[in-house]
Amino acid sequence: AQKITQTQPGMFVQEKEAVTLDCTYDTSDQSYGLFWYKQPSSGEMIFLIYQGSYDEQNATEGRYSLNFQKARKSANLVISASQLGDSAMYFCAMRASGAGSYQLTFGKGTKLSVIP
């Protein structure tokens, strides 16, 4: 079974600083996808960034980058130059391909608060 662990229930970061949100995963599959989603207080789930297990380069999307360390089974999200609008819950998720399974397994999330 797949498992996602986010060990930081809450994080604080100063505006304009960078912050790293941790995510470790557990799977026996060789092919899998890793995702980060942002959930503001309004409740919607906003896709941020994706990393495929066979991608050799770390994914980047604007101010978001994914620090993918396959041997350590970690997929940390790095947000550079934090903005007040980055305050939200952040969820790490994994899609594993075992037996035709396409569901996403989510972690418990990290609540990020950006301080002015």
Next chain:
Amino acid sequence: EPEVTQTPSHQVTQMGQEVILRCVPISNHLYFYWYRQILGQKVEFLVSFYNNEISEKSEIFDDQFSVERPDGSNFTLKIRSTKLEDSAMYFCASSGVPGLAGEETQYFGPGTRLLVL
């Protein structure tokens, strides 16, 4: 930019009543999903749907739940006899082909907040 839409945004119902939650996936996506999030908890998978049939379902998705694609655009989740513990945010999502880089990202709708009294 294409997006997943969901209606209603909020629904209040009495225990034992039937509810239907509606979703319009992104038009060129082929895979559809329902997830739920109980307040303060993580997002949980309910069911995936492809080619007009369920491809996978979780233990949560029991006989009280059903999904349907009644036409070319809508995707619905029906809860036949709601229970108090069904109160949650329900998210619809859609994707291209899972396992295919650039297509497998699941895009979520804004959710339907269901409250069962």
